[in-house]
Amino acid sequence: MNTSTHPSPFLPAARTLLVTGASRGIGAAVTRLAAKRGWDVLVNYTRDAAAAEAVAIDVRADGQRALVVQADVGDEAQVMALYAQLDAAVASGRLAPLVGLVNNAGVVDLPERVDEMSGTRLERMFRINVFGSFWCAREALKRMSTRHGHAGGSIVNLSSAASRLGSPGQYVDYAASKGAIDVFTLGLAREVAAEGVRVNAVRPGIIETDIHASGGIPDRAQQMAPLVPMQRAGTAQEVAAAIVWLLSEEASYTTGSVLDVTGGR
Numbered sequence: 001m002n003t004s005t006h007p008s009p010f011l012p013a014a015r016t017l018l019v020t021g022a023s024r025g026i027g028a029a030v031t032r033l034a035a036k037r038g039w040d041v042l043v044n045y046t047r048d049a050a051a052a053e054a055v056a057i058d059v060r061a062d063g064q065r066a067l068v069v070q071a072d073v074g075d076e077a078q079v080m081a082l083y084a085q086l087d088a089a090v091a092s093g094r095l096a097p098l099v100g101l102v103n104n105a106g107v108v109d110l111p112e113r114v115d116e117m118s119g120t121r122l123e124r125m126f127r128i129n130v131f132g133s134f135w136c137a138r139e140a141l142k143r144m145s146t147r148h149g150h151a152g153g154s155i156v157n158l159s160s161a162a163s164r165l166g167s168p169g170q171y172v173d174y175a176a177s178k179g180a181i182d183v184f185t186l187g188l189a190r191e192v193a194a195e196g197v198r199v200n201a202v203r204p205g206i207i208e209t210d211i212h213a214s215g216g217i218p219d220r221a222q223q224m225a226p227l228v229p230m231q232r233a234g235t236a237q238e239v240a241a242a243i244v245w246l247l248s249e250e251a252s253y254t255t256g257s258v259l260d261v262t263g264g265r
Contacts, residue, residue: 011249012151014096016040016065018086020073020136021105023052025209026158029240030102035059035066037244040096042086043068044105065095073105073132074124083139099153100247101140103133106158106177111170122173129177130184133157137188137199145195152196154247157185159203161262178203182258189256198255200246205262206233229264 017034021027023045031041032055041059043066045052056066067089071082089095106129109121137155144153162175163182181201189199206224221233242261245251 015099016095017100018042019102020044023048026236026239027104028055029236033240033244035062035064040065074128079135098143101155103157108174125173130180147195155199156243156246157201159201161205201258203260204239205265208233
C-alpha cells in the first residue's frame with residue numbers, strides 16, 4: 001500500500017481568481033462561471049469599463065466579491081500596478097488570497113501575409129499575447145507558489161487551435177504567438193509542479209466571440225462552421241467550462257496539458 005503523502009489538492013474556501021481581458025467573450029464567461037463555483041474575481045479590462053463593471057455586478061449577484069482593475073497586460077508597468085491593487089485588496093480583506101490566474105487577454109489583427117506585416121504589428125501581437133502572459137504568470141507565482149511561502153494554485157493560459165493550423169493567409173503572427181503559449185504552458189508546468197501550482201492551457205477553435213470583428217471578419221465563425229466536424233462554432237460558455245474545470249480540484253492531477261475545445265477540428 002502506498003502511504004506517501006501529497007499536498008492537498010483542494011482549494012481554500014475563500015479564493016480569488018484573476019481573469020485578464022474579462023470584460024467580454026471568453027474572459028467574461030469564465031468570470032461569471034467561476035463566481036458560480038465560489039471564486040472571488042479580479043476583473044481585468046483594457047478599455048471598456050462599463051462592460052467590466054457589468055461582469056462584476058453579475059459576480060456579486062452570485063454572492064462573490066469582485067474587484068475591477070484597468071490594465072493593459074502588454075505593458076509590464078501596468079501589470080505590476082494591477083497586482084499592487086490586488087495585494088492591497090487582499091491585505092484589507094476585500095478579496096481572498098490569489099489562487100487562480102486565467103491568462104485570457106489577447107489580440108488578433110487584420111488578415112495579412114507575413115511578407116506584408118509591419119514590425120509594429122508583430123511587436124504588439126507578441127507583447128500582449130506572449131509577454132503579457134509571462135508577466136502575469138510571473139507575478140501570480142510569487143503569490144501562489146510554495147517556494148514563496150504560499151499554498152499553491154492554478155494557472156490556465158489561453159492558446160488557440162491556430163497554433164496547430166498556422167492560419168496561413170490570415171494571421172500567422174497570431175498563430176505563432178499561441179504556439180509560444182503552448183510551449184510556455186508545458187515548460188512552466190514542469191518548472192513549478194513541485195511547488196503546488198498547476199499550469200494548463202485551453203486551445204479554443206472557432207468560437208462565437210467579438211475577437212473576429214477585431215480581426216476584420218465579424219462573421220468568421222459562421223463562415224468557418226462547415227469546416228468543423230461538429231458543423232457549428234463553439235460558444236464562450238463551452239470554453240469557460242473547460243477552463244473552470246482545469247482551475248478546480250477536480251483537475252488536481254492535471255498539469256502541463258493543452259486541452260482542445262475545437263468541435264473536433
